[in-house]
Amino acid sequence: MNSKEILYNYCLRLGDDALILGQRLSELCSKGPILEEDLAQTNIALDMIGRAQALFNYASEINGGKNTADDIAYRRPEFQYRNHLLVEQPNEDFAHVIARQLYISAFEVLFYGSLENSKDSILASIASKTIKEIKYHLQHASDWTVRLGDGTPESTFKMQRAINNLWMYTGELFEMDSIDDQLLKSGIGVDKSPLIEKWRKQIQATLSEATLTMPEEMFMQSGGKQGVHTEHMGHLLSEMQYLQRAYPDAKW
Amino acid sequence: MVNKIISINEIKKIIGAIPDPEIPVISINELGILREVEFDNDECLITITPTYTACPAMQFIEEEIKDRLGEIGINNVKVKLTYSPAWTTDWINENTKQKLKNYGIAAPLHSSCNKVFQKNVMMNCPHCNSTTTELISRFGSTACKALYKCNTCKEPFEYFKCH
Numbered sequence: 337m338n339s340k341e342i343l344y345n346y347c348l349r350l351g352d353d354a355l356i357l358g359q360r361l362s363e364l365c366s367k368g369p370i371l372e373e374d375l376a377q378t379n380i381a382l383d384m385i386g387r388a389q390a391l392f393n394y395a396s397e398i399n400g401g402k403n404t405a406d407d408i409a410y411r412r413p414e415f416q417y418r419n420h421l422l423v424e425q426p427n428e429d430f431a432h433v434i435a436r437q438l439y440i441s442a443f444e445v446l447f448y449g450s451l452e453n454s455k456d457s458i459l460a461s462i463a464s465k466t467i468k469e470i471k472y473h474l475q476h477a478s479d480w481t482v483r484l485g486d487g488t489p490e491s492t493f494k495m496q497r498a499i500n501n502l503w504m505y506t507g508e509l510f511e512m513d514s515i516d517d518q519l520l521k522s523g524i525g526v527d528k529s530p531l532i533e534k535w536r537k538q539i540q541a542t543l544s545e546a547t548l549t550m551p552e553e554m555f556m557q558s559g560g561k562q563g564v565h566t567e568h569m570g571h572l573l574s575e576m577q578y579l580q581r582a583y584p585d586a587k588w
Numbered sequence: 589m590v591n592k593i594i595s596i597n598e599i600k601k602i603i604g605a606i607p608d609p610e611i612p613v614i615s616i617n618e619l620g621i622l623r624e625v626e627f628d629n630d631e632c633l634i635t636i637t638p639t640y641t642a643c644p645a646m647q648f649i650e651e652e653i654k655d656r657l658g659e660i661g662i663n664n665v666k667v668k669l670t671y672s673p674a675w676t677t678d679w680i681n682e683n684t685k686q687k688l689k690n691y692g693i694a695a696p697l698h699s700s701c702n703k704v705f706q707k708n709v710m711m712n713c714p715h716c717n718s719t720t721t722e723l724i725s726r727f728g729s730t731a732c733k734a735l736y737k738c739n740t741c742k743e744p745f746e747y748f749k750c751h
């Protein structure tokens with residue numbers, strides 16, 4: 337890969353996390369547990385889709401306009417998506433929605449906080465824009481984790497179950513591969529290895545306040561960044577891509 | 589060439605007055621969305637910035653800018669979106685905050701935009717000024733607002749979040 341292709345792929349990775357989680361959260365539209373939460377989840381979804389749009393527009397520019405942001409979002413087959421496995425996991429119950437958000441937002445606060453210093457001015461400006469939104473997402477997810485964790489026996493059980501179930505998808509967030517390494521060397525990408533300790537501390541603090549326990553060490557799943565997804569991804573894409581597949585080039 | 593005799597300041601005044609589609613009592617200039625007006629030969633280059641990354645009003649604002657400039661004979665217009673510097677509620681001045689309040693929206697409290705607001709912060713009800721108010725949801729009808737209720741006058745109200 338040349339340096340342009342590397343940067344293009346990096347934008348896709350970041351954009352795909354935002355797009356796929358945005359799609360997952362959109363599923364809660366009109367199905368939130370209460371009206372206020374319905375609004376909150378869809379607001380977070382909107383933030384995610386806005387971020388994906390900014391990153392895909394930039395990717396399209398890097399690619400010389402060969403494919404548009406919409407092509408990137410809607411026309412790729414499953415194995416070309418580069419998102420982490422965590423964000424494609426199904427909503428299951430509200431506790432899973434919150435646990436997933438807690439894990440990813442705690443990571444994103446650190447990641448985008450570091451990306452703000454990128455030598456790539458566009459990535460840096462997207463980072464400094466999006467991090468303000470991420471801080472709200474993290475606060476929201478932390479509040480709910482505490483409220484449910486330190487709630488009734490049933491809510492405590494469900495919150496702990498979700499925290500445990502999704503734990504095996506968190507290791508992948510901190511993996512570095514050749515794309516990460518090369519962009520780190522050129523001052524564009526983020527060094528994720530030192531983030532893991534800070535992330536664990538943050539999660540530990542929230543779980544303690546929620547009277548929940550940190551999951552035990554276990555085998556960590558990975559593969560999303562290489563395009564190897566869980567069985568849930570195809571179902572998500574079939575819904576998300578339906579319109580563009582059925583009516584290619586459809587315009588509003 | 590009509591556009592040569594219209595100054596950049598006049599253009600700023602005309603398009604700056606466009607009301608924000610979601611809070612029509614304040615203009616895109618007062619909100620800080622309009623960033624820059626320049627001329628590149630005959631092309632009029634307008635730079636705007638979204639309040640939130642996914643602000644759905646951006647397209648509407650772009651069309652409105654083109655319409656209003658078209659009315660004064662400027663048709664070669666390009667509207668550019670920038671994320672940097674990131675939009676902040678610090679750009680909203682006291683006068684505009686008063687307008688928000690009169691409209692029933694509690695204005696952003698302090699100028700520390702990187703701090704996420706806390707649940708227990710005292711929030712004045714824009715209707716009756718009472719401080720016995722309660723956060724209902726951190727996310728209101730639009731991404732930039734949170735939902736509160738007033739325990740004195742019992743009215744719900746929105747708060748324009750610090751950002």
Ligand SMILES: [Zn+2]
Nearest residue numbers: 713716738741
């Ligand atoms: Zn009141």
